[in-house]
Amino acid sequence: MRQFFLKYKSPILYGVSLAVLLFLVKWLELRFIIIDHSLEIYVGSIAVVFTVLGIWLAQKLTKPKKETIIVEKEVYIESAEFIQDKSQLEKLNLSKREMEVLELIAQGCSNQEIASQLFVSLPTIKTHSSKLFEKLDVNRRTQAVEKAKRLRLIP
Amino acid sequence: MRQFFLKYKSPILYGVSLAVLLFLVKWLELRFIIIDHSLEIYVGSIAVVFTVLGIWLAQKLTKPKKETIIVEKEVYIESAEFIQDKSQLEKLNLSKREMEVLELIAQGCSNQEIASQLFVSLPTIKTHSSKLFEKLDVNRRTQAVEKAKRLRLIP
DNA sequence: TTTAAAATCATCCTTAAGTATGACTTCGAT
DNA sequence: ATCGAAGTCATACTTAAGGATGATTTTAAA
Incomplete structure (x- = not known):
């Protein structure tokens, strides 16, 4: 009932x-x-x-009228591809050549190998790497690689 | 009008x-x-x-009823977890100490720093790293780091 | 056009890294 | 108990890396 x-x-x-x-x-x-x-x-x-x-x-x-409010929620997705942090790059003000040297250092190249690959002399690479270390605030290439990866400058 | x-x-x-x-x-x-x-x-x-x-x-x-819609916005981050390749580790037959040295090298430590952290002498670390390089088939620490990351021995 | 930053090369020096070799100890497996 | 791997330390040497400084040339921007 x-x-x-x-x-x-x-x-x-x-x-x-x-x-x-x-x-x-x-x-x-x-x-x-x-x-x-x-x-x-x-x-x-x-x-x-x-x-x-x-x-x-x-x-x-009647069904109640609906008004949609769109709220963006950030979803973290692990990605296979590498996305360079442009903002960090700007902050550090690394030159094109310094960036190239950084990448080759990260690949495990010696200064001599880098010099050969970029068709410049060894002292030039030393200058570049010195300035690079200064900008990254490190004093060894291994530290530079570690920091660059951490700052998402390189994969 | x-x-x-x-x-x-x-x-x-x-x-x-x-x-x-x-x-x-x-x-x-x-x-x-x-x-x-x-x-x-x-x-x-x-x-x-x-x-x-x-x-x-x-x-x-009648006033429309408000409805919130949550839109997922994709934010790419690097993979949170690291999965070590145990099979590679076995193949290479790296000793415990060599692995520790490898990790510290990857963090950008100098041999002296590694020696201090592990409470051993500098020559000991040199021996370890030499053997490590031999096993990894490289001849520089930067190459070792690059290869170890590639083989998923370290994050 | 001038100026500043970037890129190049060089030299000198110091330090770190890597190689080779040998010796000693410890510890687990045969 | 013996053997070998792992770990330790040392010495000597070579090479690479890093720091400091200076100079020249390119190049892009004011």
Whole structure:
């Protein structure tokens, strides 16, 4: 019994409301029909009552309108590819040549090998690496590699 | 003029609708009042019309329900966890001490620093690193680090 | 066009790194 | 108990790396 009521709650309420209203209408009809010139009041009341009923019905029956608010949530994904940290690169102000030398150092090349690969002399590479170490605030190539990887300058 | 209409669209529409309805009511009043026993139809029509009006009003006036949608924004980070390649480790047959030295080399430590950290002498570290390089088939610490990372011996 | 940064090369010097070899100890496995 | 691997330390030597300084040339920007 209770379950039945709960299940058909809305239709029952609507039915009861309608019955009450119709009774009210009939009663009003009897009351006001005998009083001349009061039809306007009667009709106005009906209008108001049924407008309210309509509003109530609409709120009961229609699905609530939705307004979407988009919130961005950061999801961390481990990536196979390497993404260079451009901001760090700017901060450190490494020149193109210094960056090349850094990459070759990271690959395990000796200064002589780097010099050969870049078609310059050994002292040139020494100068580059010295300035590189200064900018990275290190004093050994292994430290430079470790720091560069940590700062995401190289893979 | 057009802007004014757009701004007050809803109130204007409501006003017009109301005027039309009242006119309709008046007209119906005149039509039906002379026909006896048709008051019920008249009142019923009024009820239906204003119920519909109520529904329409409710839908116009109800505030939309806010719904938050979380959008995932991808942020790339380097892999959090490191998985050591045990099979490679076995193949290379690196001793415990050699592995420790390798890790410290990768961190950018000098031989002297490694010696101090492991509480042994500098020549000992040199011996270890020499054997390490031999096993890794390299001849510089930077190459050792590069190869060890490539073989997934160290992060 | 001038100027500053980048890139090049050089020299001198110091230190770190790497190679080779030998010796000693410890410890687990045969 | 013996053997070998691992670990330790030492010496001597060679080479690479790093630091300091100066000079020249390119190149890009003010």
